Amino acid sequence: MLRVVVMLGAPGAGKGTQAVRLSLALSIQHVSTGDLFREHLKRGTPLGSKAKQYMEEGHLVPDDLVVDMLFDRVKRPDCSEGYLLDGYPRTLHQAEVLEERLVSKIPMQVLELEVSDESIVERAAGRLLCDGCGHIQHEKYSPPEVAGICDACGGTLLKREDDRPGVVRNRLAVYHDQTQPLSDYYRQRDMLCVVDGSNAPDEVYEACLACLEEVG
Ligand code: AMP
Numbered sequence: 001m002l003r004v005v006v007m008l009g010a011p012g013a014g015k016g017t018q019a020v021r022l023s024l025a026l027s028i029q030h031v032s033t034g035d036l037f038r039e040h041l042k043r044g045t046p047l048g049s050k051a052k053q054y055m056e057e058g059h060l061v062p063d064d065l066v067v068d069m070l071f072d073r074v075k076r077p078d079c080s081e082g083y084l085l086d087g088y089p090r091t092l093h094q095a096e097v098l099e100e101r102l103v104s105k106i107p108m109q110v111l112e113l114e115v116s117d118e119s120i121v122e123r124a125a126g127r128l129l130c131d132g133c134g135h136i137q138h139e140k141y142s143p144p145e146v147a148g149i150c151d152a153c154g155g156t157l158l159k160r161e162d163d164r165p166g167v168v169r170n171r172l173a174v175y176h177d178q179t180q181p182l183s184d185y186y187r188q189r190d191m192l193c194v195v196d197g198s199n200a201p202d203e204v205y206e207a208c209l210a211c212l213e214e215v216g
Contacts, residue, residue: 001026006110009112009197010120012163029079058168135152135155
């Protein structure tokens, strides 16, 4: 079924982990703006250099750069059956652009993962990201079978620079200030389903699926 799913939630709430499973279950493409920016950084593109400092400090990359990058990505053929957005929108302006371009044409649902700030800081401190395939693990909650090696592809697991506690607190402040108002925005449009993200990943996944089935 052609559809767009948006995942909202603080940085480290588990959007990435859930997004991978949900997009597979729904047979739609997972599109993470954070991953797209990290790819640009790795490849040293002009967009990567523009985004670098914002990302390192835990600030949002300016809207115009994000919007162009995202809509370039979703017009590719692998998104023709729909897509799941992980990390977009993060500002009211980004949500309005998405609405203008989409909502009248493609059904859209929004899932919000709710997790307390204290858990976010703890989760981020132990988060491990595979340099090769983007798989996410955690030192305490999903430790790799071999230290430092990705269980999924054998690549190298690294800590994200912006997961250091100081930067995470910045990212949380930015989240509360700029992104959280989107919950109300989508609630008013009757598109929002809130899931308790503090539960175990399997439970969160089931709750997300239930939400999507309810409205889908
Ligand atoms: P994420 O992996 O989603 O936590 O994103 C990592 C970083 O990329 C964020 O802290 C921002 O600097 C940048 N970024 C990702 N998505 C967006 C967005 N929609 N708007 C602005 N900045 C973004």
